[in-house]
Amino acid sequence: MTTEQARPMGRSRSIMTELVFPTDTNHHGTMFGGTLMNYIDKISAIAAMRHCSKPVVTASTDSLDFLAPIRMGETVELEAFVTWTHRSSMEVYVVVRAENLFTGDRRVTCTAFSTFVAVDENGKPVAIPSVLPENDAERKLHDSAPERYEMRKKRRAQRYSTTE
Template sequence: MNEGTARPVGRSRSVMTELVFPTDTNHHGTMFGGTLMKYIDKISAIAAMRHCGKTVVTASSDSLDFLAPIRMGEAVELEAFVTWTNRSSMEVYVVVRAENLFTGDRRVTCTAFSTFVALGDDGKPTPVPAVVPENEAERKLHESAPERYEQRKKRRSQRFSVTE
């Protein structure tokens, strides 16, 4: 099913930190959701490429849950890692934390799951290595991933387009 030797979750773990500026915020003084979504896609792609060592494309972004606002002047930290793989696809989990840099208070503000597909030199999907969880939290995400995979497949089969 998967190409090569299985790789530990830690190989894909990627962290990105940004400072939230006024141009990143809405009229409430909180970070634009779309800006955060861009960061999530970027850090997820990096994690997926670290795991498989290949070019990747976003196949889906699902389960994006905004839990708390991120305020102007806070640091936003995104942590991403591959939780599960199929033949050519990888599920990536992202947790977003906001930090008040003056008090040190940190809180989880968003979580997300995305799926990326590895591409070969011909631009077509290519096999990826399996992923091996390294701790209990990663094991739980890994064990629950097949159910999320099936939900994504079901959602794709129910897709509707006004042009069809």
């Protein structure tokens, strides 16, 4: 991490809201998982860039948990923020909520953790500032992040290819 002062988690907080149309759904009338994954990657990248003020690339997405369906006609709200940083990488947490605009019913439908790497104009990793949690919920995510980081490292080391 740079010697630059730590930045509060709130600085990276980003919110995206979309209405779910028929073209966003599958034959069950619920949102395509791939469409939601696209939204998650976009909002995560925005949060990461807000934190480090640099271009970023997606390094991984893990712990993508679909908890409940999102139905056609509902809104989908994605909230993302940086929870932890390493030298040039940062973990971004996303929570997805669906809302029925007629009843006001809101529910968490998905959560995800993604890792982004800040890069320079040549695509090389660059150091970034650390992140500072501002409340108990953020502290909990921040304090548990090193364990998730180690699990990602272990998973990368165990990768294999069927073409090798």
